[in-house]
Amino acid sequence: MAKRITIDPISRIEGHxxxxxxxxNGAVSNSWSSCTMWRGIETILKGRDPREAWxxxxxxxxxxxxxxxxxxxxxxxxxxxxxxxxxxxxxxxLILINHGLHDHIVHFYHLSALxxxxxxxxxxxxxxxxxxxxxxxxxxxxxxxKEFLAAQNKVKAVAASGQLGIFTNGYWGHPAMKLSPEVNxxxxxxxxxxxxYQRKSVQAVAILGSKSPHIQxxxxxxxxxxxxxxxxxxxxxxxxxxxxxxxxxxxxxVDQVYLPDVCAIAALYADWFNYGAGxxxxxxxPDLPLDTKNTKFDLVGGYIMDGNLSSVHKFNGFRDDVFxxxxxxxxxxxxxxxxxxxxxxxxxxxxxxxEWAAEGKxxxxxxPRFQGRPMQVGPLAQILVGYAxxxxxxxxxxxxxxxxxxxxxxxxxxxxxxxxxxxxxxxxAIRASMLAELGEKHWELLANNIGSGDVATHNxxxxxxxxxQGVGVHEAPRGLLSHWCVIKxxxxxxxxxVVPSTWNASPRDAKGQHGPYEASxxxxxxxxxxxPLEAIRTIHSFDPCMACACHTFDPEGKPVATVKVL
Amino acid sequence: xKKIKVCGVGSVLLGDDAVGPYTxxxxxxxxxxxxxxxxxxxxxxxxxxxxxxxxxxxLILIDSVDNREPAGTVTVYDRAAITRHRPAVRLDPHSPAxxxxxxxxxxxxxxxxxxYLIGITGEAFEVGAPLSEPVQKAIExxxxxxxxxxxxxxxxxxxxxxxLPMDIWWxxxxxxxxxx
Numbered sequence: 001m002a003k004r005i006t007i008d009p010i011s012r013i014e015g016h017x018x019x020x021x022x023x024x025n026g027a028v029s030n031s032w033s034s035c036t037m038w039r040g041i042e043t044i045l046k047g048r049d050p051r052e053a054w055x056x057x058x059x060x061x062x063x064x065x066x067x068x069x070x071x072x073x074x075x076x077x078x079x080x081x082x083x084x085x086x087x088x089x090x091x092x093x094l095i096l097i098n099h100g101l102h103d104h105i106v107h108f109y110h111l112s113a114l115x116x117x118x119x120x121x122x123x124x125x126x127x128x129x130x131x132x133x134x135x136x137x138x139x140x141x142x143x144x145x146k147e148f149l150a151a152q153n154k155v156k157a158v159a160a161s162g163q164l165g166i167f168t169n170g171y172w173g174h175p176a177m178k179l180s181p182e183v184n185x186x187x188x189x190x191x192x193x194x195x196x197y198q199r200k201s202v203q204a205v206a207i208l209g210s211k212s213p214h215i216q217x218x219x220x221x222x223x224x225x226x227x228x229x230x231x232x233x234x235x236x237x238x239x240x241x242x243x244x245x246x247x248x249x250x251x252x253x254v255d256q257v258y259l260p261d262v263c264a265i266a267a268l269y270a271d272w273f274n275y276g277a278g279x280x281x282x283x284x285x286p287d288l289p290l291d292t293k294n295t296k297f298d299l300v301g302g303y304i305m306d307g308n309l310s311s312v313h314k315f316n317g318f319r320d321d322v323f324x325x326x327x328x329x330x331x332x333x334x335x336x337x338x339x340x341x342x343x344x345x346x347x348x349x350x351x352x353x354x355e356w357a358a359e360g361k362x363x364x365x366x367x368p369r370f371q372g373r374p375m376q377v378g379p380l381a382q383i384l385v386g387y388a389x390x391x392x393x394x395x396x397x398x399x400x401x402x403x404x405x406x407x408x409x410x411x412x413x414x415x416x417x418x419x420x421x422x423x424x425x426x427x428x429a430i431r432a433s434m435l436a437e438l439g440e441k442h443w444e445l446l447a448n449n450i451g452s453g454d455v456a457t458h459n460x461x462x463x464x465x466x467x468x469q470g471v472g473v474h475e476a477p478r479g480l481l482s483h484w485c486v487i488k489x490x491x492x493x494x495x496x497x498v499v500p501s502t503w504n505a506s507p508r509d510a511k512g513q514h515g516p517y518e519a520s521x522x523x524x525x526x527x528x529x530x531x532p533l534e535a536i537r538t539i540h541s542f543d544p545c546m547a548c549a550c551h552t553f554d555p556e557g558k559p560v561a562t563v564k565v566l
Numbered sequence: 567x568k569k570i571k572v573c574g575v576g577s578v579l580l581g582d583d584a585v586g587p588y589t590x591x592x593x594x595x596x597x598x599x600x601x602x603x604x605x606x607x608x609x610x611x612x613x614x615x616x617x618x619x620x621x622x623x624x625l626i627l628i629d630s631v632d633n634r635e636p637a638g639t640v641t642v643y644d645r646a647a648i649t650r651h652r653p654a655v656r657l658d659p660h661s662p663a664x665x666x667x668x669x670x671x672x673x674x675x676x677x678x679x680x681x682y683l684i685g686i687t688g689e690a691f692e693v694g695a696p697l698s699e700p701v702q703k704a705i706e707x708x709x710x711x712x713x714x715x716x717x718x719x720x721x722x723x724x725x726x727x728x729x730l731p732m733d734i735w736w737x738x739x740x741x742x743x744x745x746x
Contacts, residue, residue, distance in 0.1 A: 044579060044694040055735060059578050062610025102617075110613060110670065154673055165649070165669040195616060195674045202617045213611055213618075463744050490744040 034363035079470025088222035090446035102201035103477035125181035151189035222458035251436035262429035267408035276421030278520025280307030282381035287475035312388035344484035347496040377479030380427035463490035581695035582688030600722030615667035631685030638700030
């Protein structure tokens with residue numbers, strides 16, 4: 001008899017991710033992924049001026065602000081066939097790179113590392129041994145006995161206070177926790193140091209975008225930054241060098257700490273390369289454009305079917321017909337009217353709420369499909385597509401990471417192993433190290449272009465009387481994001497956002513095909529159904545984003561999460 | 567001199583949840599501050615709140631709350647009241663994370679010494695709706711309480727002789743020009 005487990009952070013009016021799994025003989029036998037809140041951004045935008053859509057979409061998620069702003073302006077620009085000045089492309093790219101670095105660092109250390117790191121074993125660690133353990137592995141200056149001792153003392157103080165605070169809900173002492181006290185301490189010391197480095201990326205975004213978390217400098221047609229090397233209040237030499245310095249510090253952290261940590265934890269948990277592959281169809285968009293017409297890119301986009309890397313198909317640009325014609329959304333198991341798969345330009349958002357029904361409708365997330373297939377998006381998709389397409393930058397960073405993992409694990413870990421729960425973490429760290437390198441490149445491109453005398457940042461849009469359609473894509477930290485707009489007489493007639501987490505958190509479709517979260521949970525081991533750490537590991541590996549949260553604080557502390565064993 | 571940050575938190579797209587961003591915009595339109603005091607609309611930062619609270623001596627958050635008081639009630643919570651309840655099992659980085667952010671910043675040793683949450687009880691959180699009447703009426707009161715907190719910790723402010731226009735962009739629409 002299967003046990004049903006519901007993992008449901010119920011947080012009053014805002015709804016988020018709910019996962020239901022059935023466990024039989026110590027492993028997941030069936031699964032459902034639901035989002036418990038309706039996204040209504042599309043409804044708000046109808047009838048508005050396309051030039052201000054990005055300001056609204058930026059607010060649809062408090063963490064992914066920048067990415068929704070970017071996809072929105074690209075969508076309108078695509079409809080208008082507007083070219084974007086080089087400076088604007090580079091400034092946008094630098095914002096996206098820094099935002100991505102911030103996001104990946106926070107995701108690994110502050111959202112998922114404690115799925116593998118047992119905090120309560122840290123007091124037993126010998127800080128001197130930690131230094132010996134990693135000697136020669138990384139030149140990071142933060143790897144000193146003093147730093148480790150300080151980190152250990154923080155944990156001891158929290159443990160001694162009897163109030164675990166932030167650590168209250170960890171699965172400490174769980175049988176799936178495997179690291180030695182010393183490795184736990186090492187990772188925790190970096191958890192604390194990561195707080196400082198993620199903030200540097202936020203600062204870089206704030207300088208470029210005038211503000212953070214909500215950047216102010218986008219316009220349909222470019223950016224609003226005035227460029228003058230010698231003038232205060234504009235993007236001048238001082239500011240450019242501040243950004244360069246911040247990016248250099250973050251790059252050092254990624255190269256010397258984040259990537260090696262992920263590789264070490266992956267090597268020490270190598271059996272997790274065997275779980276969580278799920279949907280092995282991958283979809284990624286090209287990004288970081290290098291010209292005004294969006295024809296050349298630093299990140300490769302395309303798709304792979306059935307985990308077969310030799311099947312890779314590359315996309316030619318932001319608006320590749322294969323992509324735009326291939327995408328549909330279905331609502332058989334989602335709380336919307338209608339059953340027909342619809343292309344997003346024809347998309348409808350008419351809610352029809354029922355009870356949560358395992359065989360019926362059970363989520364506010366629609367089921368996006370590409371050529372009728374469920375697709376996995378995210379850093380893993382981007383890395384696999386780039387690797388399979390032979391992109392030299394992707395290959396260099398991926399081979400470096402796989403080499404390090406293989407050395408620590410004492411056995412060969414090849415590219416095929418990345419199609420797994422752990423692989424998603426490794427791919428994210430590889431992407432971060434690529435972004436850190438590309439940050440340097442795009443900074444040089446911007447500085448040289450301005451140095452050549454080009455200070456243009458904006459092309460003025462003008463709207464036709466008739467109807468036009470646009471798609472704006474962005475390879476966001478969580479994967480392929482696309483905003484689809486229909487403009488009629490200069491007003492938005494339709495607007496649909498197909499966000500990365502709708503691809504990954506998708507419910508079943510009309511054919512009964514599981515979405516990626518659901519598929520990845522099947523066959524996961526579950527040692528203790530009351531503490532389903534293994535399921536949480538797999539879900540966290542996707543970097544879930546059930547965006548558009550309503551943010552009401554509940555000081556009375558109603559139960560905000562339950563793990564029910566039914 | 568202490569560094570004091572007044573932050574509006576909440577989604578401007580969800581009815582009364584906009585009250586935090588709304589109130590800080592009202593404050594910015596009507597007051598200017600002395601050195602060390604910053605006023606910001608942070609939206610719904612989730613765990614990213616950490617990045618904005620580190621290095622501050624005093625953090626004053628203005629947010630909608632659900633505390634079963636009548637709509638428009640203004641309640642001040644101190645650090646102990648905010649952190650009394652355990653953080654939840656977290657699946658995503660976006661759920662409200664005030665308590666968790668405070669703990670993490672504290673762990674790093676550079677969290678604020680004093681934290682206040684000025685809560686305004688909301689009643690309607692519909693997508694695209696404006697503030698409800700009782701919440702709209704509570705804005706000046708919430709702003710007053712925030713200013714009292716600023717002064718208590720040595721911050722200074724002055725009422726503008728001419729208030730600036732309030733930037734409540736989500737309630738206004740811009741006009742499009744169309745060309746043939």
